[in-house]
Amino acid sequence: MGFRRSALHRLVSLAGRCSRSALTIAALSVAGLVAGCSGSSLGDFPGYPSDPNAGNAPVAGDVIGTGTVRVGLLLPLSGGGNQTSIGQVFRNSAELALSDFQGADIQLIVKDTGGTAEGGRMAAQEVIAQGAELILGPVFAPAVGGAGSVARSSGVPVVAFSTDTAVASRGVYLLSFLPESDVRRIVSFAGSQGKRSFAAILPDDAYGSIAEAVFRQEVGRAGGRIVSIQRYSLSGGNTDDLRAKAETIAASSSSIDTLFVPAGGGVPGFVAQVLQAGGNFGTIKMIGTGQWDSAEVQNTGLLTGAWYPGPDNSGFQSFAQRYQGQFGSRPPRNATLAYDATILAAGLVRSAGAERFNSRVMTNSDGFLGIDGVFRFRSNGLNERGLAVYEVTGSGTRVIDAAPRSFGPGS
Incomplete structure (x- = not known):
C-alpha cells in the first residue's frame, strides 16, 4: 500500500509538465499497475522483444515524436474517400496527444495499411522490424487481422480501433466503442x-x-x-x-x-x-x-x-476545441480513440518501466482513464467502458x- 501511494505521488508531481488530459490516463494506469506489479514478475509475451537491436536503427518515413520507445501507428492513409480521411484524423489526434503529454518518451512510426489485410500485415512487419514495442491501430477489421497475425508471432501487443469483435484476441486489444x-x-x-x-x-x-x-x-x-x-x-x-x-x-x-x-x-x-x-x-x-x-x-x-x-461528452468537447484550433476542423467523435491510445502508450512508458506493455499490465482490472472515461481491456482483447446514460x-x-x-x- 505504501508503494502505491508513493508511486501516485511521483506521478502527480509531473502535473507541471503534463496536460491534465495526459495525466488522467497515466494516473489511473499507475494506480492499477503498482497494485498488480508489486512483488511479482509479470513475465513477457513469448519471443518479446523480437529484435532487441532493432531500436538502434534510424527510422525512415513519417515519424511523430522523438522518444526512445518506438510504437507503431498503423492507419488507412491511402485508398481515398472516407478511409483516407479517417486515417488523417487519427494521425492528427495522435500528434495532438504527444503535444499535450509533455516529455513523452515515445516515437510513433506511422505506416499506411490501405485498410486491407495485406496492408496491415506488411505495415506491422515494417514497424516491428524497426523496433516497435507496441502497435496502435489499424482501424478496419481486415487490416487488424493482418497486423494481428504478425504481431502475435512477434510478441508485440496491438491496440486497434476496429469495432469488429471477431478480430480481437489475446494481445490484440480493441479500444473502440463495442456493442x-x-x-x-x-x-x-x-x-x-x-x-x-x-x-x-x-x-x-x-x-x-x-x-x-x-x-x-x-x-x-x-x-x-x-x-x-x-x-x-x-x-x-x-x-x-x-x-x-x-x-x-x-x-x-x-x-x-x-x-x-x-x-x-x-x-x-x-x-x-x-x-x-x-x-x-x-x-x-x-x-x-x-x-x-x-x-x-x-x-x-x-x-x-x-x-x-x-461516454461522457465533456472530455470530447475540450479535445475537439484543441483539435480544431490546431488542425482547422472539428474532429469526428471517434477521433479520441487515437488520442487515448497514444496517451496510454506514453503513460505506460512513464509509469510501468520495462513492464510497460506486458499482457498483465494491459489487462489490469483497475483500467485506465481517458478522454472518453474509464476503460479496461479484457484478456480476450475486448474492452469494458464506463458509460453515462x-x-x-x-x-x-x-x-x-x-x-x-x-x-x-x-x-
Whole structure:
C-alpha cells in the first residue's frame, strides 16, 4: 500500500509538465499497475522483444515524436474517400496527444495499411522490424487481422480501433466503442429503474446477432423477461420489413415496458412512429445504443424520454476545441480513440518501466482513464467502458446517470 501511494505521488508531481488530459490516463494506469506489479514478475509475451537491436536503427518515413520507445501507428492513409480521411484524423489526434503529454518518451512510426489485410500485415512487419514495442491501430477489421497475425508471432501487443469483435484476441486489444458495453449499460440501467418486460427490434446482421446475445444475457441478469425479439432487413431505402416487425411489437405492446432498438439514424424514429400508430406507445420506454448519438435521434420529438448509453461528452468537447484550433476542423467523435491510445502508450512508458506493455499490465482490472472515461481491456482483447446514460429531450439530450470514474472493487 505504501508503494502505491508513493508511486501516485511521483506521478502527480509531473502535473507541471503534463496536460491534465495526459495525466488522467497515466494516473489511473499507475494506480492499477503498482497494485498488480508489486512483488511479482509479470513475465513477457513469448519471443518479446523480437529484435532487441532493432531500436538502434534510424527510422525512415513519417515519424511523430522523438522518444526512445518506438510504437507503431498503423492507419488507412491511402485508398481515398472516407478511409483516407479517417486515417488523417487519427494521425492528427495522435500528434495532438504527444503535444499535450509533455516529455513523452515515445516515437510513433506511422505506416499506411490501405485498410486491407495485406496492408496491415506488411505495415506491422515494417514497424516491428524497426523496433516497435507496441502497435496502435489499424482501424478496419481486415487490416487488424493482418497486423494481428504478425504481431502475435512477434510478441508485440496491438491496440486497434476496429469495432469488429471477431478480430480481437489475446494481445490484440480493441479500444473502440463495442456493442457489448452499450447493451450491458442500458439494459442494466433499465432494470435498475424497475423495467422488467423487454422486447427488441434488431438488424438481421452480425451486429444484430451480437446485440441479441448480450441483450438476452443482460435481461436475465436484470431479473426481466423477453416478450419478443424481431429481426429486420433493410434493402436500400425499403423499410417494409422494419415496419412489419415494428407492427408485430406494437401488437404486443400492452405486455412490454421496454423496447430495445440498437440501430441509430432514422430507425428509432421510424419505429416510434409505427408504435404510436398501432400500440400503447406511451407506456413503453425505448432504449438504444451509442449509435443514437446523433442530432437525427436527439431532435426527434417522438423519442423524447428515450434512453441510450454513451461516454461522457465533456472530455470530447475540450479535445475537439484543441483539435480544431490546431488542425482547422472539428474532429469526428471517434477521433479520441487515437488520442487515448497514444496517451496510454506514453503513460505506460512513464509509469510501468520495462513492464510497460506486458499482457498483465494491459489487462489490469483497475483500467485506465481517458478522454472518453474509464476503460479496461479484457484478456480476450475486448474492452469494458464506463458509460453515462442519456435521455433524449427532443432538442438534444441530458445526462440522467453519470458515467463511473472507476471500476468497482472485484468488478
